[in-house]
Amino acid sequence: MPFQSSVGDYQTVATLETFGFLPPMTQEEIYDQIAYIIAQGWSPVIEHVHPSGSMQTYWSYWKLPFFGEKDLNLVVSELEACHRAYPDHHVRIIGYDAYTQSQGTAFAVFQGR
Template sequence: MPFQNTMGDYQTRQTLETFGFLPALTQEEIFDQIAYVIAQGWTPSIEHIHPSQAMNHYWPMWKLPFFGSVDLQQVVNELEACHRAYPDHHVRFTGYDNYTQSQGSAFVVFEGRR
């Protein structure tokens, strides 16, 4: 969904996760965020859900989290595989901080069709 910088649109637009109120991230910015999660030693994970259920607290996981992963390309390949398998779903990348046992980062990489 293209970003519209108008207050009326902002109030009616559904925002998802940390960067939901910003313009869509570029491919390079997405790679930078994933690289940051890996550099922090956090566990990358991929989740997906149909847009009609997007406000649910729990989204189904795509495979298991990538415990100990240090390969950016592996994570990117899995994001794309999830999007190919579920083209009409939102696909979210999450970085879990093992120390605080919480999400350190989460954002939608692909927005599904509504």
Template sequence: MSDIQDYISTPKYETFSYLPAMAPEKIRRQIAYMVSQGWNPGIEHVEPARADAYYWYMWKLPMFGEQSVDAIITELEACKRAHPGHHVRLIGYDNYSQSQGSSFVVFRGR
């Protein structure tokens, strides 16, 4: 229980943000889950000062129909390289319900 962060003193940005940072293998499993659900991955980024804003910048277009976890991770890392100080999050768009099935920050900026 001691690994859970204090909700008031640390900012929260989507699913899993109250938990300790995920290891790369756990991130890979979350991406695999999104793909297995048929959700389309989309990548967004924003400056840390604007992280509580409703709208983040979209990195390219959503990756409609992408089945490769490695391709998604490659795009996440490319976004991080292009915007090193930004938060980078991954969104799983659910076509059926026309909403976000999942969304979580993969890389935190400074």
């Protein structure tokens, strides 16, 4: 007898980044994640891409990485500025760890249309 399930597999729905399988985060949860990036000493990086290119390896930088940035409000205001400039694009933040030279975390903050 073939196995039948009403639950789809992980490929059923396209997801974005680390928290893509979870319900959308609240603004407070997003702030907490950005605060965590800063507390770890990672450099916040803001990137954006049109949804049609979201599965590409490289997204466009909003600005240069915010090396050594400690101000949560500045990072949040830059995320919002990027979203205003590109309202139809996905916008994500990356926590870049300079010690390991890798991404500590990455997640989509705004999803494009």
